[in-house]
């Protein structure tokens with residue numbers, strides 16, 4: 126094969142870079158403008174020299190908003206500091222650093238946050254510069270958030286599912302017991318729900334579970350508390366920081382709200398009454414060694430409530 130006389134495709138020497146260009150600065154800027162990817166050209170201090178159309182579109186602002194200003198000001202920690210360190214080294218001509226595609230956020234004020242994959246390339250031209258390449262991750266983030274939501278919630282009621290409940294219980298258990306603060310759990314089971322399904326049908330049974338879920342959720346006193354569907358017609362409430370008496374008050378409110386549910390509008394007849402049995406366990410002075418033991422105690426208390434006649438609240442011993 127004949128030996129090629131062309132310069133190699135990848136040239137890192139400033140003297141040979143863009144050998145054929147009359148004015149490399151113009152050529153480089155032209156290349157940046159022509160690029161399909163969102164790209165900004167920076168000088169070695171990090172000051173923005175040029176923003177292409179794709180970057181204007183992605184960032185939602187005109188090039189004039191950025192040109193002449195340091196690029197790193199739109200990044201949050203720790204990326205802002207990392208870029209500042211790179212630009213400081215460039216001034217000292219220590220080395221030519223790059224950043225491989227990395228997830229970070231571009232921020233305009235407190236609210237306008239754009240998740241991106243950012244890469245930084247050093248261009249060793251006579252007038253050296255950097256190119257910033259941005260890839261929009263907002264759609265990807267939305268999809269990940271949606272998958273996370275689907276994986277962590279119960280599709281019928283919208284409450285947290287059992288797995289989420291157990292994860293949060295473990296976290297809150299660690300956090301609250303370390304501070305020697307109480308943690309309470311309530312296990313809640315719908316009474317004679319098989320009969321409800323048999324009388325009114327499964328679809329109305331589903332609607333009933335949705336309404337019960339809403340009442341439990343609305344009875345919780347603060348946003349640290351978590352209501353979950355534990356499975357079937359069984360629900361749980363986690364009350365971090367709540368002692369036995371406070372947990373009992375919450376359970377009373379849940380009972381009242383569920384007893385007061387009115388199914389007449391759903392065409393089921395005004396005499397339909399739904400009740401739940403509840404078991405409460407509270408960790409105060411280290412009597413339960415684990416979060417699992419706390420939940421087991423609440424479950425035992427629940428089954429005692431069932432055995433004692435249902436529609437009642439039982440406290441663990």
Ligand SMILES: Nc1nc2c(ncn2[C@@H]2O[C@H](COP(=O)(O)OP(=O)(O)OP(=O)(O)O)[C@@H](O)[C@H]2O)c(=O)[nH]1
Pocket residue numbers: 281314315316317318319320322326327328329330331334356357358431435
């Ligand atoms: N409609 C509907 N029913 C459900 C769902 N999950 C569980 N169930 C029903 O809940 C009923 C639970 O029945 P059981 O375990 O016998 O309990 P119960 O009839 O509530 O009686 P006690 O708990 O002893 O008061 C069953 O008929 C299940 O089919 C659901 O997602 N939708």
